[in-house]
Amino acid sequence: MILTGVLLAVIGLGLVGWFAARGRARLLYSGRGSMHSMPNYHGWHMALWIIVPALIAWTAWSAIMPGLVDGVVMADPAAASLPADAMHRNAIMAEARTLAANPDAAAFNPEARTIAEPLRAATTRYGLIGALIIGIVAFAGGAFGFTRIRPDFRARTHVERAVLGLLLLASLMAILTTFGIVASLLFEAGMFFKDVSPIAFLTGTHWSPGNAIGTDIDDNFGAVPLFWGTIYIGAIIAMVVAIPLGLMSAIFLTQYASHRVRRWVKPILEILAGIPTVVYGYFAALTVAPIIRDFGATLGMANPSTESALAAGLVMGVMIIPFVSSMADDALAAVPRAMSDGSLALGATKSETIKKVLLPAALPGIVAGVMLAISRAIGETMIVVMAAGAAARLSANPFASMTTVTYQIVQMLTGDQEFNSPKTLSAFALGLVLFIVTLVLNIIALRVVKKFREAYD
Amino acid sequence: MTNPHWQTDVATRRIERRNAAERRFKLLGLGAIVLSLAFLALLLFIMLKNGLGGLDWDFLSGTDSTSPDVAGVWGATKGSLLTMLVTLLLSFPMGVLAAIYLEEFAPKNRWIDLVEVSINNLAAVPSIIFGLLGLAVFINTLDMPRSSPLVGGLTLALMTMPVIVISGRNAIKAVPPSIRDAALAVGASKVQTVFHHVLPLALPGILTGTIIGMARALGETAPLLMIGMRAFVVTPPGGVTDPSSVLPMQIFLWSDEIDTGFVQNTSAAIIVLLVFLLAMNGIAIYLRNKFEVRW
Numbered sequence: 001m002i003l004t005g006v007l008l009a010v011i012g013l014g015l016v017g018w019f020a021a022r023g024r025a026r027l028l029y030s031g032r033g034s035m036h037s038m039p040n041y042h043g044w045h046m047a048l049w050i051i052v053p054a055l056i057a058w059t060a061w062s063a064i065m066p067g068l069v070d071g072v073v074m075a076d077p078a079a080a081s082l083p084a085d086a087m088h089r090n091a092i093m094a095e096a097r098t099l100a101a102n103p104d105a106a107a108f109n110p111e112a113r114t115i116a117e118p119l120r121a122a123t124t125r126y127g128l129i130g131a132l133i134i135g136i137v138a139f140a141g142g143a144f145g146f147t148r149i150r151p152d153f154r155a156r157t158h159v160e161r162a163v164l165g166l167l168l169l170a171s172l173m174a175i176l177t178t179f180g181i182v183a184s185l186l187f188e189a190g191m192f193f194k195d196v197s198p199i200a201f202l203t204g205t206h207w208s209p210g211n212a213i214g215t216d217i218d219d220n221f222g223a224v225p226l227f228w229g230t231i232y233i234g235a236i237i238a239m240v241v242a243i244p245l246g247l248m249s250a251i252f253l254t255q256y257a258s259h260r261v262r263r264w265v266k267p268i269l270e271i272l273a274g275i276p277t278v279v280y281g282y283f284a285a286l287t288v289a290p291i292i293r294d295f296g297a298t299l300g301m302a303n304p305s306t307e308s309a310l311a312a313g314l315v316m317g318v319m320i321i322p323f324v325s326s327m328a329d330d331a332l333a334a335v336p337r338a339m340s341d342g343s344l345a346l347g348a349t350k351s352e353t354i355k356k357v358l359l360p361a362a363l364p365g366i367v368a369g370v371m372l373a374i375s376r377a378i379g380e381t382m383i384v385v386m387a388a389g390a391a392a393r394l395s396a397n398p399f400a401s402m403t404t405v406t407y408q409i410v411q412m413l414t415g416d417q418e419f420n421s422p423k424t425l426s427a428f429a430l431g432l433v434l435f436i437v438t439l440v441l442n443i444i445a446l447r448v449v450k451k452f453r454e455a456y457d
Numbered sequence: 458m459t460n461p462h463w464q465t466d467v468a469t470r471r472i473e474r475r476n477a478a479e480r481r482f483k484l485l486g487l488g489a490i491v492l493s494l495a496f497l498a499l500l501l502f503i504m505l506k507n508g509l510g511g512l513d514w515d516f517l518s519g520t521d522s523t524s525p526d527v528a529g530v531w532g533a534t535k536g537s538l539l540t541m542l543v544t545l546l547l548s549f550p551m552g553v554l555a556a557i558y559l560e561e562f563a564p565k566n567r568w569i570d571l572v573e574v575s576i577n578n579l580a581a582v583p584s585i586i587f588g589l590l591g592l593a594v595f596i597n598t599l600d601m602p603r604s605s606p607l608v609g610g611l612t613l614a615l616m617t618m619p620v621i622v623i624s625g626r627n628a629i630k631a632v633p634p635s636i637r638d639a640a641l642a643v644g645a646s647k648v649q650t651v652f653h654h655v656l657p658l659a660l661p662g663i664l665t666g667t668i669i670g671m672a673r674a675l676g677e678t679a680p681l682l683m684i685g686m687r688a689f690v691v692t693p694p695g696g697v698t699d700p701s702s703v704l705p706m707q708i709f710l711w712s713d714e715i716d717t718g719f720v721q722n723t724s725a726a727i728i729v730l731l732v733f734l735l736a737m738n739g740i741a742i743y744l745r746n747k748f749e750v751r752w
Contacts, residue, residue, distance in 0.1 A: 156646065160646060160647075160648040163648055163652075164558075164562060164648070166554060167554050167555070167557055167558035167562060168558055169554075170550070170551045170552075170554035170555040170558065171554070171555035171558040171559055171563070171572050171622075172572070173551055173555065173618065174555065174572055174575045174576045174579060174618070174619065174622070175571060175572055175575050177575070177579060177590075177615050177618075178575040178578065178579060180590055180594055181582070181586060181587075181589075181590045184589065184590055184593035184594055185586075185589065185590075185593075187593070188589075188593060244489065245489045245492060245493055246489075247489075248485055248486045248488070248489035248490075249486065249489045249490045249493060251486050252483070252486025252487055252489065252490055253490070255486075256483050256486055256487075265490060265494075267742075268494060268497070269490070269493060269494065271497060272493065272496075272497055274672065274673075274676075274734060274738060275500070275676075275731070275734075276675075276676025276677070276678070276705050276730060276734070277676070277677075277678065277679070278676070278678040278705040278708050278709050278712075279500075279504070279676075279708070279727050279730070279731070280500075281709075281712070282708060282712045282723060282724075282727065283500050283503065283504075285712065286503070286507075286712075286720070287499075287503055318493065318496050321493050322493075349475050349476070349478070349479045350479060350482075350483075351478060351479045351481075351482035351483070352475070352478075352479075354482070355482075372581065375581060375583075376581070376583075378583075379582075379583020379584070379585060379586070380583070381583070381584070381585045381678075381679035381682075382678050382679055382709065385679075385709075386709070386712060406583070406585050406679070409585060409589070409683075410585070410679070410682055410683075413592065413682075413683055414682060414685075414687065427589070428589060428593070431585070431586055431589045434583060434585075434586065435582065435583075435586050438581065438582060438583055439578060439582070442577075442578055442581045443578070446577060
């Protein structure tokens with residue numbers, strides 16, 4: 001609590017420093033060319049000297065303070081009654097922390113109440129010490145910055161260097177995120193593969209993590225049915241819907257439609273891509289799935305299920321249409337005009353030109369677009385969670401309920417089991433597989449698109 | 458003028474056939490568009506038919522409940538707003554600064570290539586993977602409060618940032634070099650040129666991209682499912698660390714309810730969500746049309 005206040009105080013101090021330095025620099029200003037930097041830059045320079053060191057001190061203190069507080073509380077006689085078991089003790093400490101912040105909170109462990117008082121005292125004491133240290137750092141930084149205000153001081157150069165550092169830091173966030181994803185997936189999946197052999201995971205055909213106990217654990221984590229379900233729904237059914245519709249829409253809009261029609265229809269078509277997936281999922285479950293079930297029944301299916309691969313795949317395909325359409329649009333637009341003009345001049349009709357000249361020339365771009373669409377479809381979660389079902393089965397029957405990688409990830413992580421069970425960890429192994437597959441698809445597709453653009457440039 | 462070879466029966470029939478094929482192909486294209494739009498119309502029609510009856514003040518101001526008659530969306534809406542606030546505050550400055558760096562200052566070297574590759578890939582990584590990242594880092598490692606708008610916003614910010622960087626770079630690239638040259642010629646430094654001249658001109662484009670990224674984040678459910686934002690929350694969250702739900706999650710939770718009264722609630726909540734998204738996209742289009750400069 002105190003530390004949050006300190007943070008605000010530091011920012012306030014920075015503001016004061018900004019005005020003070022600017023005012024001082026203005027006094028030094030004696031006419032055109034008398035100073036290297038504008039007074040504003042002197043203000044920024046000083047504000048940076050106040051805020052940056054203080055922020056560093058603040059971060060460092062926030063990191064070490066809990067340890068110091070815990071040390072004091074543990075040394076307190078009231079803590080002698082705490083159980084030695086680390087997990088139990090941490091639970092009590094957490095409760096005591098809530099109590100220290102809010103004395104009216106409920107506590108299950110009576111020990112928490114006894115240590116809440118020393119905990120609060122220690123927190124206040126160390127908070128005040130921290131505030132003092134941070135304050136000293138801020139003032140020292142500010143004083144240093146203030147002494148440097150002279151007409152020939154290159155404040156602007158210094159400030160701009162700091163700005164560049166900030167920009168670099170922001171762009172490194174992307175690498176940090178990628179690294180975070182890879183590291184966390186690898187780490188958790190590694191824990192999973194300690195219990196389950198990777199080969200059994202990747203090649204086994206039996207998936208029932210619920211029964212996974214004891215020695216036959218390998219037999220229950222065979223992910224092949226999940227991979228098959230994912231490919232069947234995302235890469236087959238959805239693409240059977242999305243590729244013809246998306247491609248034909250793109251051809252119609254770019255080759256046949258008048259400018260006015262194109263201007264209105266394209267954004268409306270894009271709405272399909274903007275609708276949240278949870279809405280599609282609900283639509284699939286509420287409207288599409290019953291129709292498909294009834295259709296299956298009329299085909300003579302014995303007791304068709306409400307959840308079907310077809311319902312999920314169909315709706316997913318519709319969701320992907322605008323994506324395929326805009327990728328095909330780009331690919332067709334990249335084909336040089338001279339090629340289709342040449343074909344038309346030889347007397348070919350428009351559709352013949354499109355089929356024989358434009359499409360073959362645009363094929364690499366279209367294929368890359370389809371790959372990106374597949375990578376999007378297999379990572380899609382809500383539609384399959386709401387419409388595809390939980391049964392892991394290897395079947396080519398589109399009316400059957402089928403499960404996917406993303407569905408199982410959700411299933412494994414929303415239950416109530418402890419975090420380190422193989423069942424929970426399997427979600428991260430599945431996530432790792434999903435990440436690698438989509439990454440490879442994306443990299444290949446982006447490369448193909450780039451090559452293809454260069455070929456016609 | 459007329460070539461006698463074209464007047465024969467065979468030739469006429471062939472031309473007829475080719476013209477028919479042409480018409481068929483065109484109809485096929487038209488059919489594809491009509492079918493896609495019909496699906497959209499059907500979806501909207503069904504949601505409106507099921508949900509319009511449930512949209513009243515009690516629904517908009519109420520919070521989640523086990524009874525469909527008293528359940529409302531205000532709690533989830535407030536959760537969504539708080540989450541979006543966290544996302545915007547983090548991803549917008551980060552995204553814009555990164556875009557400026559990559560477009561204006563970055564040297565050509567392997568590190569920068571790595572940054573570019575990872576940004577392009579992050580934009581295509583399935584959202585559920587970001588949820589796994591959020592779960593592993595923010596909740597299990599950093600011990601942040603589960604199910605809170607803070608963690609949800611952080612996770613969505615990581616997801617939205619690449620979108621903002623990419624659109625920001627395009628907007629900055631579209632500013633003609635003559636603007637930069639003019640500023641540099643009168644003695645502005647590189648940083649001054651970018652912040653005083655390039656950035657203001659690129660801002661409408663950046664804002665458009667940001668709004669579109671935010672709209673995507675607002676409709677996102679899967680990553681939030683991973684970090685546990687599926688709790689049954691009766692009181693609207695008071696701050697970013699309180700447990701809360703968000704609109705798409707509320708839709709998901711209600712869609713699972715067996716009570717048929719929730720069909721109306723779910724559809725009504727979908728209408729509320731779609732209205733938000735439509736408004737955001739409308740603003741983005743308006744910004745683009747109003748401020749876009751063709752150089």
